[in-house]
Amino acid sequence: MCIAIPAEVIEIKEGNIGVVDFGELKQEIRLDLVDVEVGEFVLIHVGFAIQKMSREEGLETRNLFREVYSAMEQKPPVTL
Secondary structure, eight states: OOOOEEEEEEEEETTTEEEEEOSSOEEEEEOTTOOOOTTOEEEEETTEEEEEEOHHHHHHHHHHHHHHHHHHHHSOOOOO
């Protein structure tokens, strides 16, 4: 299964390198596959921005990820 994570582009550097904010983590990623500006949201997969998304979608998806991770931390581990 592959997961793409939404992030906000906060800086664009020379050489198609962007700095994105995942909410609590900032990281450099590649912008070769999308035409994007600072302030826009993108989906990140394996270090590449693969698709632009609306700010609303980006924030909503980010909140869903937080809810899932929070729920996972509250449940006891599954034993088989």
